[in-house]
Amino acid sequence: MNEKVKELQIIATQIRIDIIQMLVQAGSGHSGGSLSCADILACLYFSIMRHNPKDPHWKERDRFILSKGHACPALYAALAEAGYFKKEELLTLRKLNSILQGHPDMNKTPGVEFSSGSLGQGFAAAFGMALGYKLDKNPGRIFVLLGDGECQEGIVWETAMGASHYGLDNLTAILDYNNLQIDGKVSEIMEIAPIAEKFRAFGWTTYEIDGHDIEQILWALSPERIVEGKPTMVIARTVKGKGVSFMENEVDWHGKAPSPQEAERALAELYKQLEELKGNGRADS
Amino acid sequence: MGEQILKSTRRAYGEALVELGERNERIVVLDADLSKSTYTNLFAKKFPNRFFNMGISECKMISCAAGLATTGKIPFASSFAVFAAGRAWEMVRLSVGYTNLNVKIAASHAGISVGEDGPTHHCAEDIALMRVIPNMTVLVPADATETKKAVFASAEWQGPVYIRLGRPDIPIIFDDSYDFQIGKAYVLKEGKDVSILACGLMVWQALQALELLEKEGIEAELVNVSTIKPLDEETILRSLSKTRCAVSAEEHNIIGGLGSAVAELITEKLPIPLERVGVKDRFAESGPWKELLKKYGLTPEDIKQAALRAIERKEKGGLK
Ligand SMILES: Cc1ncc(C[n+]2csc(CCOP(=O)(O)OP(=O)(O)O)c2C)c(N)n1
Ligand SMILES: [Mg+2]
Numbered sequence: 045m046n047e048k049v050k051e052l053q054i055i056a057t058q059i060r061i062d063i064i065q066m067l068v069q070a071g072s073g074h075s076g077g078s079l080s081c082a083d084i085l086a087c088l089y090f091s092i093m094r095h096n097p098k099d100p101h102w103k104e105r106d107r108f109i110l111s112k113g114h115a116c117p118a119l120y121a122a123l124a125e126a127g128y129f130k131k132e133e134l135l136t137l138r139k140l141n142s143i144l145q146g147h148p149d150m151n152k153t154p155g156v157e158f159s160s161g162s163l164g165q166g167f168a169a170a171f172g173m174a175l176g177y178k179l180d181k182n183p184g185r186i187f188v189l190l191g192d193g194e195c196q197e198g199i200v201w202e203t204a205m206g207a208s209h210y211g212l213d214n215l216t217a218i219l220d221y222n223n224l225q226i227d228g229k230v231s232e233i234m235e236i237a238p239i240a241e242k243f244r245a246f247g248w249t250t251y252e253i254d255g256h257d258i259e260q261i262l263w264a265l266s267p268e269r270i271v272e273g274k275p276t277m278v279i280a281r282t283v284k285g286k287g288v289s290f291m292e293n294e295v296d297w298h299g300k301a302p303s304p305q306e307a308e309r310a311l312a313e314l315y316k317q318l319e320e321l322k323g324n325g326r327a328d329s
Numbered sequence: 330m331g332e333q334i335l336k337s338t339r340r341a342y343g344e345a346l347v348e349l350g351e352r353n354e355r356i357v358v359l360d361a362d363l364s365k366s367t368y369t370n371l372f373a374k375k376f377p378n379r380f381f382n383m384g385i386s387e388c389k390m391i392s393c394a395a396g397l398a399t400t401g402k403i404p405f406a407s408s409f410a411v412f413a414a415g416r417a418w419e420m421v422r423l424s425v426g427y428t429n430l431n432v433k434i435a436a437s438h439a440g441i442s443v444g445e446d447g448p449t450h451h452c453a454e455d456i457a458l459m460r461v462i463p464n465m466t467v468l469v470p471a472d473a474t475e476t477k478k479a480v481f482a483s484a485e486w487q488g489p490v491y492i493r494l495g496r497p498d499i500p501i502i503f504d505d506s507y508d509f510q511i512g513k514a515y516v517l518k519e520g521k522d523v524s525i526l527a528c529g530l531m532v533w534q535a536l537q538a539l540e541l542l543e544k545e546g547i548e549a550e551l552v553n554v555s556t557i558k559p560l561d562e563e564t565i566l567r568s569l570s571k572t573r574c575a576v577s578a579e580e581h582n583i584i585g586g587l588g589s590a591v592a593e594l595i596t597e598k599l600p601i602p603l604e605r606v607g608v609k610d611r612f613a614e615s616g617p618w619k620e621l622l623k624k625y626g627l628t629p630e631d632i633k634q635a636a637l638r639a640i641e642r643k644e645k646g647g648l649k
Contacts (some may be wrong), residue, residue, distance in 0.1 A: 072445045076462075113449065138445040140616035140624065146447035161449030162416065164383055193362060194386035227362050227370075227382055233386025 048091065049258045050321060056086035056123060056258075057318045060287045061311060062121035062134055068307035070138040073146065076284040076297040078118040080222045080255070081189060084280060085122040085227070087261040088187055097127035100154050106184045107157045107173055111166030111219060112191035113147040114299070119156070120144050128155035149162065164197035166190075167217065171203045173274075174215035185267070189218050193225030195236045208247025213272040216265065217248075220255065222284035224299050245275040255280025288313055333500035338529075339437035342494050343368020343574055345480035346405060350376045353484065355380075359383055359406040361390045367407040367437045379436055387412040388420050391434070395424035398431045403484055406432065409491065410439035414455035426462040426491045429479035432484045434459075437494040440532060440580035441608060441625060445498070447490065447615035453608045457585025459491040460558045466511060467557040469493040469579075469587075470531035472502040475555055478509035486511055495580075497618050499530050515560035516568060523636045523643075524568040524575040528554050529589050531578040531606070538578075538632035555595035560590050566599055574602045574643035578636040582606035582628060600640035605637035 059082040077192075086301045089095070093106040110119045115135065124131045127141065136142035143152045157173070160166035160288025170188035178186055186245055192199060207215050219239065223230050230236055240250045250269040253260040261271070264278040283289030284298070288310040337382065348628050349356050350372055355638070362385045364370040373380035384389040394404035406413065413436040425432045428541060442452045459467045468483070468490060470476040476494065483490040492513075502517075517532070527535040531555050540548045550568050569575055575595070577588035589606035595601055606626065615623050622628055 057424065068549065070445065125338050138447075138615045140614065144615075145449075145489060146445045146615040147449040149447070161447070162412070193385050196362075198388060223426050224365075225362050225385065227360075227364050234386070300331050 045241040051088045052090055052258045054318065054321050055090050055323060056083045057287070057314060058125060058162045058320045059086060059118055059121040060123070061314045061318070063117045064302060064310045064314065065283070066117050066120065066134045066137045066287070067301040068304060069135045071301055072138060073117055073301045074299050075291055075301060076113040076224065077112060077191060077220070077222070079291065080282040080288045081118050081220050081289060082286070083256045083258060084189065084218055084220070085118050087258060087265060089122045089126050089261060090137050093187065094184070094263045099153065100128060104184050107186050109160065109166045109170040109173070109186070109188040110148055110188045111160055111170065111188050112163065112194050113160030113166060116148045119148060120153070120203055123153070123155040124217040126155070129153070135246055158185040163191065163194040164199035168199055168203045170215060170217070171207045171212065174207065175210060177214055178210070178212065181237055184214070186214070186215050187218065187265070189220060191225070192219060192221045192223060192236055192239070193233070195219070195239065196234045200228045202248040204243060204248065207275040212275045213270050213273055216270075217275065217277045219279045220282050221279055222282040224284045224293070224295050224298065226295075228295055235264070240279055247274060248277045250277045250279060253280045255282035256286055287317065331367070332427060334407045335498035336473040336501055337496060337498050338470055338476040338494040339366070339496060340433050341476035342437070342480055342492070343371040345477040346372040347375050349484055350379065350394035353403065354402045354568065355401060355404045356484065357381065357404050359390050359394050359404055361385055361387045361408045361412065363408050366409070367435070369632060371456055387417040389590050391417040392424040393481060394432045395430045397429060399420060401464040404432050405435055407435045407437065409450060410452035410455040410487035411450060413459045414491065415452060415532065418458055421459070421624065422462050426464050431487060431489070433490045433492065435492040435494060439493045439506065440518050440529065441613040441621050442495055442497045442580060442618040444618035444621060445615050448612040451581045451613055453613070454585065456557055456579070456581045456587065457589070458590045460585070462476060464489055465558065466490045466592050467493070468511065468555060469528040469556050469557055471529060471553050472499060474501055474503040474505065474507055479555065482509060482511050493528055495513055497530070500533050502536070504532060506553065507627065508604070509555070512555065512556050512561060514564040515553040517551045517553050518549075520550035522549060524550045524572045525578060525632060525636060525637050526552045526554050526575055526591055527578040527586065528557065531581050534622075534627065534629050535578050535632055537629035538636065539626055541612045541629055542636055545637075547640065554587055557587055557590055559590060560594060562594055564596070565591065565594065569595065569599055569601055576604045576606060576639050578606040578632050581607050582610055584610055587628040594628065602639050602640045606632050606635045
């Protein structure tokens with residue numbers, strides 16, 4: 045396993061540790077969907093994206109929009125890790141006067157590109173950003189992360205149609221396909237499959253990957269995967285609650301924060317994973 | 330007031346739906362992936378074939394409920410207020426308001442007492458949004474008891490109804506003998522110096538404000554305006570013609586809600602000083618709900634100060 049992959053695994057695990065620490069401190073928030081996208085965020089902020097934490101408004105930066113805004117603990121952890129703000133801020137999540145709102149706020153948090161939390165809107169805003177970049181001949185890429193439940197919103201399909209109509213090959217969407225929403229399994233509440241076929245029918249290039257496999261994520265998000273004149277959809281198969289055994293695939297961990305005891309158990313597991321990664325050069329695979 | 334039993338209005342709604350479902354086969358319930366938060370899951374468990382989870386799609390849910398109503402069903406559609414009244418507004422206007430169909434929209438997580446989820450999930454605009462739609466009846470129950478009665482009354486009422494529900498556990502004010510009717514405001518305590526017109530959880534805040542005012546020797550009258558539309562002009566005007574000044578108190582933007590409805594009424598029929606307590610046309614933030622009520626001016630003390638200002642203006646002849 046190469047060094048870069050291991051480094052990203054370590055960052056992803058650190059993001060998961062931060063998520064648990066933030067949520068237990070806040071006493072509320074979304075555990076499952078934050079943990080499920082940690083590997084994707086690690087790859088974006090620490091390998092794929094061209095961005096500058098010291099200059100968050102750099103004109104030609106790549107942008108990331110968290111359309112599934114409730115997973116913002118993962119985003120805040122990645123931003124802090126990247127240096128957009130001090131890590132101490134993480135522990136103010138959801139408290140009065142914090143720069144870290146319960147859902148992303150572009151006017152309060154450095155590095156947050158768009159205010160989201162009402163599902164679907166971030167995707168359409170990302171579409172607008174990609175249009176703006178095209179008009180300006182800006183070489184930056186726009187990345188946006190969607191939930192699978194989120195794809196039940198009509199605006200997602202209105203946007204899918206719009207982005208391909210305008211040939212926005214600077215737009216890459218990633219679907220956090222964990223097959224859980226709040227009320228149950230996505231496949232039981234309101235089926236979205238076959239999702240790749242749907243996006244292809246809407247004119248997108250699609251890739252299906254394991255959303256916890258760093259090499260696959262890097263491969264799918266690489267500029268080489270872009271097909272000229274088409275937006276890209278990366279369907280990432282994920283496990284909600286990934287990394288914490290008792291949260292994995294458990295619907296009840298969607299909108300719940302761990303108690304101090306649960307956090308202790310979760311952190312013990314995550315620190316063990318971190319140690320294994322740091323300890324030997326051949327962790328996992 | 331002593332020890333209080335606490336219950337959220339959203340939970341009372343969920344429980345009332347189950348009772349309704351038993352009594353009336355025509356009741357059907359729709360939700361958009363928030364059934365555990367709106368408590369429609371209680372109905373879903375009991376009557377799975379009369380419950381429809383729409384997935385995360387509030388706009389479709391509202392128009393679908395309207396379609397169900399055309400087949401003689403009595404649909405109750407639920408989500409958070411910001412999505413049911415906000416995101417799906419134009420569907421509510423046309424599919425429910427314009428058609429004048431028998432659809433009930435019960436929206437929880439209204440106001441800012443949603444707390445930590447923050448402004449994206451707060452909703453201090455829904456009373457305004459719903460009240461401006463012709464044919465719409467707008468109810469804001471003050472506690473669990475009134476909620477239950479409002480849900481039953483809505484099922485009997487022919488036509489669109491919006492029921493505003495809250496997230497937090499709040500004191501139960503009324504016992505079962507409380508008589509609720511759509512379109513009626515209730516004088517909870519009589520007084521002569523100032524009328525406090527409140528709705529939702531601000532009724533509880535106002536009850537506490539009465540005690541604060543009493544200590545200052547002021548006898549305030551408290552009116553629970555649980556029907557915002559149609560407004561009970563008679564009860565409100567009777568109170569105001571006695572006290573000659575008023576405070577409105579709502580967990581809503583001071584623009585467009587109860588305070589505005591009262592202002593519209595009094596400018597036409599009885600111009601007297603009115604002070605509005607509510608969210609002062611700004612977005613709130615994430616935080617524990619009680620801290621938010623404090624920071625955004627929705628405490629008993631805020632009501633008291635507004636009452637003192639109203640009385641002062643009355644004594645000076647109505648001008649500030
Ligand atoms: C428009 C809108 N409707 C409802 C909600 C409430 N809500 C928050 S998260 C969620 C479920 C999201 O499921 P999914 O997109 O699959 O996210 P994940 O599993 O990654 O957490 C819902 C219904 C919302 N935030 N926005
Ligand atoms: Mg999901």
